[in-house]
Amino acid sequence: MADPTIPAPVPGAAAAPGPSAAPAVPTAAEAAHPYAGFLKNNLREYGMLMSLVAIMAFFQYMTDGTLLEPLNLTNLVLQNSYIVIMALGMLLVIVAGHIDLSVGSVVGFIGALAAVLMVHYDWHFVPATIVCLLAGAAIGAAQGWFVAFFRIPSFIVTLAGMLVFKGLSLALLQGQSVGPFPPTFQLLSSGFIPDWLNGETLRTTSLLAGIVVAFALIVAKLRERANQTRHGMEAEPYPFFIGKNLVFAAIIIAFSWKLASYKGLPNVLIIMTLLMLFYDFVTTRTTTGRRIYALGGNEKAARLSGVKTQWLSFYTFVNMGVLAAVAGLVFAARLNTATPKAGTGFELDVIAACFIGGASASGGVGKVLGAVIGAFVMGVMNNGMSILGIGIDYQQVIKGLVLLAAVFVDVYNKSKS
């Protein structure tokens, strides 16, 4: 320790806050209105969610309520499930500082593989599914190998993969459409959770499942908050916290009630929700997730902090491959046939979903829930515009402009703060 005769300089240094330290202190205005300050800080976080709500409200109005009808809502989930599933993997890839352009082709290839195994060779759907998932992992591993260990830009590796797997699915199917799939496999996309409670007009089990999830959400959030305050962390204002979570819980219940009044919760929604929760947990709570963000934020610093950056990059691609395989199976089951054109252009929707959801193209930034919201923004627009009878031509134009606008607003906000 320093000699006791000269401790003066250090406290002196600490007590004299330079102008560099000054902006860190909340300004008088923020101190006077703590809620306003908090809202402002969190607006960006919830901005995307609000845009989704606004877009839904817009189409709900324009389509005279068709958008949120139980049948259409179910379709919305089914149509977007494979995009959402891939967006989860793509988010990790993008956060790690890479990109994967091959996922659309992989979806087509896995669909073709599944069709060949189940239709031509009469495999049972369980081993066929396992083989397909392993194939997805192998595809991801092959591409990740080049990206992570040979430092070939992912854009190039996966562009190559896009061509390769597009070609391979054509070869597998020999240019033909192959189908139909066994009925048990079709349930993956067209099935709904069974209704043990035998509701007459309402699938009571589905509604109940929604209520349980909503309740679990509130309990989990309360526990998280308790842990935060126990360690002296500043939590969000209590009324805001309660209000926010009640609204979320209400939305979940309303959503499941809507679905319950049609055929109940689709199987694929369950898969999607579980995957979503899993990846949200991985990215926000685990050391692996944390390291992926560090890798994308500054690879050299992450490596010098003991993060195995190459392996981590590699695994994000393996993971992407598996999720693309899941999406490929879901999509094949939904169409009930494998066609050489399946999956074309999916990579664009998936990547757009991540960027609309706030991921940064330079890596290190992005949230799983953001990507999911991004995927639904695209999905709702697709669905809404189709109901309104807007042609595929202008649909593309509008989607492109929305992507640009979303990223523009994000970048603009960042440069302002």
Added chain:
Amino acid sequence: MNLLEMRGITKRFHGVTALSDVTLAVRAGEIHAVVGENGAGKSTLMKVLSGVFPHGEYDGAIHFEGSERQFRGIHDSEKAGIIIIHQELALVPLLSIAENIFLGNEPARLGVIDWFAAYAKTQALLRKVGLNERPSTLITDIGVGKQQLVEIAKALSKEVKLLILDEPTASLNEVDSDALLALLLDLKAHGIACILISHKLNEVAKVADTITVIRDGSTVRSFDCRSETVSEDQVIQAMVGRKLEDRYPKRTPQIGETVFEIKDWRVHHPEHADRLMIKGVNLHARRGEIVGIAGLMGAGRTELAMSVFGRSYGRKISGQVLLNGREVDVSTIQKAVANGIAYVTEDRKGYGLVLNEDIQRNVTLANLGGVSSATVIDDGREFKVANDYKQKLRIRCSNVFQQVVNLSGGNQQKVVLAKWLFANPELLILDEPTRGIDVGAKFEIYTLMAELAAAGKCVVMISSEMPELLGMCDRIYVMNEGRFVGEFTAAEASQEKIMRSIVTAGAA
């Protein structure tokens, strides 16, 4: 006759005053040093002067060459002859020297560049700044010192009247620094005035005619070096606003047994495998000891440290690393950390920090296991750890959720240190730990080093600033061209002896 007068400059950011009533007067043809702690407002002042903050965003007046100027952008100030060279050089690495010098200002007719004229003019400019390179050489192929000279040549191509240099020698070795300072004196002889922003007071003392000290956004005082003798202590006192009895904490080293040893360490260049970069180095460090490694830039000090730290530099590495007499495997960073070695990089932005993440996440990055169970991070525990280090190291921030990119250099350095302290190392290798940070923060980091040594850790400090090595270390190795060429105890060591062993080793 004053070339430049800035009067009553006040600049606020969102209600925070960064500059308050600052006055700066630069005489024609003088070298005017502006010094102050990090965050004192030097850079803000220069941004006001160069028009980065356009007229109207600040209060006060700028008079240049006798008339009031209202610069609306860098373009305006450059047209008037005020040119600023930033610390982070603004050169395009894959373009040639000539292309860089005339970037945006190409000698052209109808948009077609006259390369003969450009090359001839570049040739003349390079001669003026004393740079012996061909105009067609790419920027990426020359060192930082030469790049700095190219920046100055670029400024000269624009008929500069007032040259502003922001920390020009921060990343230069002593030879290059001296050459640069000599060039400034030469420019002065040709009537070009210069504002020099620097942390290195010895350099300032060498060349400055006037020294203006800025503290907390105001001008504290101006020293006229031509009419009075100004001591370094006077300047430092004005900078920190208090008397600085000692720039280094006093400590009574309690040195124990040898903890860490490197034997016959050899490292080859990562790209040119036949080039031996570290040529058989032997080093030991004892419990409670602060060991220094002196040397010029390029002596191989960083390469030595990084090759020991999980082979993060070089290849074909041979030699032994011993901890407490037992040979340990340091072949990966994970193993080095697990064996109690930590390396604090010299390049905190490039290698030390994840800039877009907050303080908390940076602090725990090297030891996530310490805040998680079964790979699940405990938010509360993590916050507590980060907050403890924030208080212990006096990291100045609103809270630990602040992005590190917004912190000053000294506070960023503390975050990097906190990260490695949390990894709880036995041996801490600090590479240029005080580069580019202000006097107050330096003292805090020295104090921390002293505390670590007192707690029985080994500290190895690599530094290009000899006074701090002499002030802090119990023993100093001198490194030159990949070898240790001298070793001195604190009692024997002096700046002259260290310099002599470097110079004589180079001659041999």
